[in-house]
Amino acid sequence: MSTARTVLTIAGLTLREASRRKVLRALAGLTVVLLVLSAWGFSRLSAESEFGTLTSGEARLVASQLLNLVMFGLSLIAALGTAFLAGPTLSGEIESGISLSLLARPVRRWAVLAGKWLGLAAFGSGFVVLAGLAQCLVVQLTVGYWPPQPVVALALLAAQTVVLLTLGLLLSTVISPMASGVVAVGLFGATWIAGVVGGIGEALGNDGVARVGAISRVLLPTDGLWRGAMHAFQDPAALLQFGQEMAGFPFLSEAPLTAAYLGWAAFWVLMIWGLAAVSFRRKDL
Amino acid sequence: MAADPTANAPAGAASVGASAAGDAGRQAAAQLVADLPPAPAVWCSGLRKRYGKRQAVEEVSLQVGRGEVVGLLGPNGAGKTTVIKMLLGLVTPDAGEAMLFGSPSADPASRTKVGYLPELFRYQPWLSAAEVLALHVRLSGVSVPAAEQREVLALVGLAERAGDRVGGFSKGMQQRLGLAVALVARPEFVVLDEPTSALDPLGRADVRDIVLSLRERGVAVLLNSHLIGEVERVCDRVVILDRGRVATSGTLAELLGQRELRLELTGVTPAAQARLAATGLVEREGDWFTVALPADDAEDAVPDLVGDLVAAGVRVHAVEPVRISLEERLLGILRDAADAREGERA
Ligand SMILES: Nc1ncnc2c1ncn2[C@@H]1O[C@H](COP(=O)(O)OP(=O)(O)O)[C@@H](O)[C@H]1O
Ligand SMILES: [Mg+2]
Numbered sequence: 049m050s051t052a053r054t055v056l057t058i059a060g061l062t063l064r065e066a067s068r069r070k071v072l073r074a075l076a077g078l079t080v081v082l083l084v085l086s087a088w089g090f091s092r093l094s095a096e097s098e099f100g101t102l103t104s105g106e107a108r109l110v111a112s113q114l115l116n117l118v119m120f121g122l123s124l125i126a127a128l129g130t131a132f133l134a135g136p137t138l139s140g141e142i143e144s145g146i147s148l149s150l151l152a153r154p155v156r157r158w159a160v161l162a163g164k165w166l167g168l169a170a171f172g173s174g175f176v177v178l179a180g181l182a183q184c185l186v187v188q189l190t191v192g193y194w195p196p197q198p199v200v201a202l203a204l205l206a207a208q209t210v211v212l213l214t215l216g217l218l219l220s221t222v223i224s225p226m227a228s229g230v231v232a233v234g235l236f237g238a239t240w241i242a243g244v245v246g247g248i249g250e251a252l253g254n255d256g257v258a259r260v261g262a263i264s265r266v267l268l269p270t271d272g273l274w275r276g277a278m279h280a281f282q283d284p285a286a287l288l289q290f291g292q293e294m295a296g297f298p299f300l301s302e303a304p305l306t307a308a309y310l311g312w313a314a315f316w317v318l319m320i321w322g323l324a325a326v327s328f329r330r331k332d333l
Numbered sequence: 334m335a336a337d338p339t340a341n342a343p344a345g346a347a348s349v350g351a352s353a354a355g356d357a358g359r360q361a362a363a364q365l366v367a368d369l370p371p372a373p374a375v376w377c378s379g380l381r382k383r384y385g386k387r388q389a390v391e392e393v394s395l396q397v398g399r400g401e402v403v404g405l406l407g408p409n410g411a412g413k414t415t416v417i418k419m420l421l422g423l424v425t426p427d428a429g430e431a432m433l434f435g436s437p438s439a440d441p442a443s444r445t446k447v448g449y450l451p452e453l454f455r456y457q458p459w460l461s462a463a464e465v466l467a468l469h470v471r472l473s474g475v476s477v478p479a480a481e482q483r484e485v486l487a488l489v490g491l492a493e494r495a496g497d498r499v500g501g502f503s504k505g506m507q508q509r510l511g512l513a514v515a516l517v518a519r520p521e522f523v524v525l526d527e528p529t530s531a532l533d534p535l536g537r538a539d540v541r542d543i544v545l546s547l548r549e550r551g552v553a554v555l556l557n558s559h560l561i562g563e564v565e566r567v568c569d570r571v572v573i574l575d576r577g578r579v580a581t582s583g584t585l586a587e588l589l590g591q592r593e594l595r596l597e598l599t600g601v602t603p604a605a606q607a608r609l610a611a612t613g614l615v616e617r618e619g620d621w622f623t624v625a626l627p628a629d630d631a632e633d634a635v636p637d638l639v640g641d642l643v644a645a646g647v648r649v650h651a652v653e654p655v656r657i658s659l660e661e662r663l664l665g666i667l668r669d670a671a672d673a674r675e676g677e678r679a
Contacts, residue, residue, distance in 0.1 A: 050474050057471050061457070068459040145454035149514055152421050152449040153472040154441045332424040 054155045058163025059170065066133060066171045075129045079122065079179045083186055086118040090190035111193040112282035115183070119205065119281060122179050123274060126209045127236050130172040134216030135229030137164055138328060143225065148333050158325040161217070165321060168213045173206035180205055193283070201280035204305070207313060208273040212236055214317050215268070218324040221331060239264045243271035269313040276305030372435025373398045374522035374553035379429035380419050382412075389415045391577035393429070397522070400551040402544065404564035406663055407574035413557045414452050416574065417526050420555075421449055433522065445474065448520035450511045452527045452557075458500030462491055462510050465499060466517050473518035482517055489513045490539065504531040512543065522553040529560055541567055565659040573663060575670050589657055592626045594635060597651040598642065605645040612638055623655070 066072055093110060138161075141147045151157060180202045188194050195201055212232060219228035246261015265272035374397045382390040390412040397403045405413050418424040420431045422438035433443040456465045466486065470477045486495050489509040494502070499510065508531045515523055525544075529537045537560065544567045547554050558564055564571060565585065572582040581588065597620050598605075609615045612634065613625035626634050635652070642649055 053474070054472060057468070061468065065457065065459055145451060146457060148423065148451040148454050149449060149456070149469070149511070150472070151423060152444060152447065152451075153469060153518075154443075154445040154474060155472055156441050330425060333418060 050154070051156055051159045054159040055163040055166060058160050059167035062137070062164050062167025063171055066167070071129060071133055075125060075175060078125050079175075079182075082118060082121050082125070083179075083182055086114070086183060087186045087190055089114060090187055094191045107191065108193060108283045111187060111191050112195075115187050115193070115195065115281050116278045118183055119180060119201075119277065120274070122176065122183060123205055123208060123277075126172055126176045126179075126205070127212050127270070128233055129175065130168060130209050130213040131216045131232040131236070132229040133171070134164075134168050134213040135220050135227075135232060136225035137168075138217065138220040139223065139228060140220070140225035142331065142333055151333060157329050157331075161321075161325050161328050165214065165217060168217070169210045172209035172213055176205045176209050177202050195281040196284060197280035201277045204273050204277035204280065208270050208277065211268070211270050211273065211313060211317055214320045214324070218320050218327070221324050221327040235268055236270050239268045239271040240274070243275065265309075266312065269309070269316050272305065272309055273313060275303075276309075279304045371399055372432070374401070375420050375431070375433050375438075375555065377416075377420055377429060377431040380416060380426045380431065381428040382415050382419060382424060382426055388577055390419070390426075393574065393577070393579055395572050395579065395582065397553050397555050399521070400548070400553055401570065402548045402554040402556065402568050404568035404571040405555055405557040405574065406561065406564065406571055407580070408667060411574040412577040413574055414526055417449075417524055417555070417557065421447065421524065446519075446521040448515035448518060448523040450508075450515040450523075450525045450528050452530075454507075454511060456499045456507065456510060456514070459498065461496050461498055462486060462502075462513075463495040465510060466513060469514050470518055475518045477517060477519065485513045485517045488516070488543065490536070505533060505536060508532055509536065512540065516543070516547075520552060522555075523547060524555045526557045527559065528556070529558060529563070537563065561658075561660040561663060571659070573666055575667055580666050580670055585659070588662055589659060593655040593657065594624045594626055594638070595651075595653040595655050596622045596624065596642075596649065598622055599648045599650065601647055602645055605642055605647045608638070608641050608645060620650070 090111070093107070093114065138147070141150075151160065181198075184195060184198055215235065216228055216232040219231055222228075223231065242264035243261045246258050246264070249255070249257025249260065261271075265275075376396045378394045380390055380393040381388075393412070393416050395403075395416075405417070407413055415424060419426045419429075420433070420438060421444065422431070422433075422441075425439075431438045433447060436443040438444070457468075460468065463482065463486065466482045467479075470482060483492065483495065486492055489512045491506065491509055491513065494506065499507065502510065508528065512525070512528060515525065525540075528540050532540065541563050544554055544556060548567065548569075554567075556564060556568060568585065570582070570584050571588065573580045599620055601622075606615075609622060609624055613627060615625075616623045624638070635654070639649060639652060
């Protein structure tokens, strides 16, 4: 009962922090820039296809790629935003002494951690879903393309954000505020690159290189979830038609996510959260 | 002094009763528990903490009874803040145990009736002062009406700034807010770690009045302050820490009970000197003699001594009672400890 109150109070506080600090304005600004740029790009694309240089299949494939590219930008913004919100929370508050009076209240530390996590997850997912939806609408209005599974795609993007912020929380219980944000974003980028490398390996039929992507997707599920989201955004018919030529291209994904992988991602989040709770429990303030 | 507070734990006693003879046994046990004296506000025994190579706290046992005001004194780095954090379950001790109101301070519920003003702290800079108080009230689980929260802000002199963001507060204003946070959830035990370090003289007087009013209401206080005069005025008892150990502890009467007498004398004979030495330790500066008086029969010591001196033919020009201040006593204790360490090394 009182533990639930602690979780909800801290979650509310975290949301209030996100809404009152400059992070939110920076995020909103970047998102608007990205949406406007993509609207301009897509309107150019539709102009090209009207002039007949692109077939309708080609146009849909290009639209899929571009949509994925812009969504990647969005997920990057979300990743940066949440990592730099999640990173400084615990270690920053311990450093500045905010935790000292907060944790002297009759609250369980894991409940405070759960509240932070919940607030950040709500914030990050909310952002991704809203901005992603806006982007889908931009594409619909400019080139008339609507992704096949927008709900799945947005949910997977939100899941990717949650994975990253959970990692950020764990890091922030062990290393300094800035470092945890930087490390989380660095790992996120490294996994993405490993995924691209793995994709090239697959296209070339080189198993060793392909394994790089597979392993990194297990270690940090952000890239795997991102690929699932791409798959749900892109046009399946166009991919079938041109798939062979485009193998290994980083902004197309050949296969949907398996249930096993989703299960692993959920377990991964739970495990990392548990580690963060253990590390936070014994921390001296 | 350090009665075992585990004996007061109601849960343990009740379960023994239940297994023995059902309801009657349980009632008897409940009665037994009700008759026990209440557990002290805080009790700790054998606390130790090491940070890397530095032993911050060697071995500390202390207790603050219900409604008692205790001063925690000692030089910088003595381990006062570390001890306080261990008492509140914010730092895990390497050894020893700490209890708040009879339950282990690792259990969050034990902190329900505790208010804490940390030494180095900040509040969420994006919240207003009133929002910080509301947050702490929610987390404490006590329902405190908004009007009462405003009263607490007024008490620390922040009534006009209630709606302002804490980020724009000066250090002194933050400390006032910290005091309000410590007081807002109707605590029965308040821990103040250097509450006056950033305050103006007026603020210091406010803190003194606040501690005195807490004492009147029966709220226990543990006060760590370098303003020894203030400590002397408000505390029932003091604990002096030095290098992670309790150097001395006791009531003010016990610590300051030792009084001195300054006498200006001429014509002092060896017999008169012997009479002086028989009273207590004597220090001489020219014609001025300072004699330590025994703590026990303070009533007769002075007239007896003066009478005997006059009878011995000594001319007595002046007799001045000297009261040792807590500050002098503190310095004396710390110097003695340093000398003892020197002696050991030599
Ligand atoms: N978090 C910490 N990390 C390392 N050393 C610490 C830490 N906290 C306290 N210390 C050390 O422990 C000793 C006692 O510190 P502290 O309890 O703050 O003393 P006081 O409050 O009496 O001035 C000091 O030598 C200090 O440097
Ligand atoms: Mg201190």
